[in-house]
Amino acid sequence: MTASEVSSPRRRSRLVLFLIALVVLIAVGWAGAWVYAANRVEKELDAWIEREAREGRVWACAERGLGGFPFRLQLNCATPTLDTTSGDKLHITTTSARATAQIWSPNAIRAEFTSPARIQNKETGEVFGAHWDSLTMNGVGDMGGRPQRAALQARGLRVEQIEEEDTDASPLASFAELDLESSLVPANAGGPEDVSYSATIKGGSSPILVLFGEKGPVDLSFTGVVTAAADLKPMPLEQRLRAWAAAKGEARITQFTLSSPSVAVTARGTLSLDPQGQVNGNLNLGFAGVQQLAGQLSAAGIIPEGMAPMVGALAMVGQPADVDGRRGVSFPLAFKDGRLNLSGLPVGRVPPAF
Structure with a gap:
């Protein structure tokens, strides 16, 4: 070897x-x-x-x-x-x-x-x-x-x-x-950070909805951004809203859809609060099944029987629109210092948030 x-x-x-x-x-x-x-x-x-x-x-x-x-x-x-x-x-x-x-x-x-x-x-x-x-x-x-x-x-x-x-x-x-x-969404000029959000609910049900004549199931989805909202400390709701209003925060609703077998609702727009807690902003609200909902509320005793036709007549104020794939109407809502206008018509005042 x-x-x-x-x-x-x-x-x-x-x-x-x-x-x-x-x-x-x-x-x-x-x-x-x-x-x-x-x-x-x-x-x-x-x-x-x-x-x-x-x-x-x-x-x-x-x-x-x-x-x-x-x-x-x-x-x-x-x-x-x-x-x-x-x-x-x-x-x-x-x-x-x-x-x-x-x-x-x-x-x-x-x-x-x-x-x-x-x-x-x-x-x-x-x-x-x-x-x-x-x-x-x-x-x-x-x-x-x-x-x-x-x-x-x-x-x-x-x-x-x-x-x-x-x-x-x-x-x-x-x-x-x-x-x-x-x-978290970085804010400009070092101000309070914004929070983007989204939520999806499928197959929702509640005994409270049954009282309103809606057995469900209910589906919900929404996306948007709340500006100046990154303070995550627990605090009373009124205190949080006051701080948010002082920071000139806005709630921007990019997409909101709620649907059930009889009703569909959509919304988009921007809302804010002034230092007095008054609501300001604009929303475009879509509604399908408003007449059927009014009938359900009347049958459940939630609203007077004679009010159902009035609610149905309110649909005549809106513009025909596609609401989550259904025939419905849309209403432009405008809020100014707590005053609400529906399709350009004054409706009343929204109570201040605080």
């Missing part, structure tokens, strides 16, 4: 040992990087909880654990709770939650929640329950942890009001599908 033939197996052995050592080093390094990232996430999570508490939202877990090795960061939270200490004072709890993020993209988070949830208004004592087949939330934040985009998706969502005895529940609404999305 020649010297070269002897050295060849030795070189192969050294190569195999080198590759094994390299794999071990990579595995150890990756494990160390994961542990570092997990510790970083724990610290960032604690800092985020502190920031949220200062904003009036107190989050807690009965038990919290971090896992997901080797490629994910997964936070498991048993019995998560949320208490709002300003605005509407609520206590919200659900069974469990799981939030995951890829280790190379920790600011993109997907959260899944286990049904059911319980919502208590600590001021009024009212208690509500929510059940769902699936409920997920996706969010993307900046490096400081501030949310930039968020999306909520629910399937088979049912909402009910729970009586004091905690044994009876009154159904309030149900949705086959519910999708909500929002994102």
Whole structure:
């Protein structure tokens, strides 16, 4: 056997040992990087909880654990709770939650929640329950942890009001599908940021609608932008509206469509509030099935029987239009200092928002 033939197996052995050592080093390094990232996430999570508490939202877990090795960061939270200490004072709890993020993209988070949830208004004592087949939330934040985009998706969502005895529940609404999305839009000249939004509801129903003679199902979709609306701190509605009016915010409705077997409504336009809470702006409102709706409301006793023909006559004021694929009418609505004009005719005043 020649010297070269002897050295060849030795070189192969050294190569195999080198590759094994390299794999071990990579595995150890990756494990160390994961542990570092997990510790970083724990610290960032604690800092985020502190920031949220200062904003009036107190989050807690009965038990919290971090896992997901080797490629994910997964936070498991048993019995998560949320208490709002300003605005509407609520206590919200659900069974469990799981939030995951890829280790190379920790600011993109997907959260899944286990049904059911319980919502208590600590001021009024009212208690509500929510059940769902699936409920997920996706969010993307900046490096400081501030949310930039968020999306909520629910399937088979049912909402009910729970009586004091905690044994009876009154159904309030149900949705086959519910999708909500929002994102921050940078404002000009360093002013308050805007929020773009969209929502889709499919297969909605409610006992309240049945009282109005509408069994459903109801579908809803809308998109638009609310300017100067990026302050996410909990606060009373009146305070929020005052702050929004002071910032000269606008609600721009790009598309709004509501449809049921008997009625369809569309809208687009822009609305705002002045410092006195008066509504200003313009809306183009489309309506199909107004006469049938008036008959349903009359039969349900919601409006006097003699008013149904008057509501039908109101449709004569509008212009023929296609409303979500149905024959209907459109009405231009104009708001000026709280005064409402319908197709150029003065109708009355809208109560101030605050």
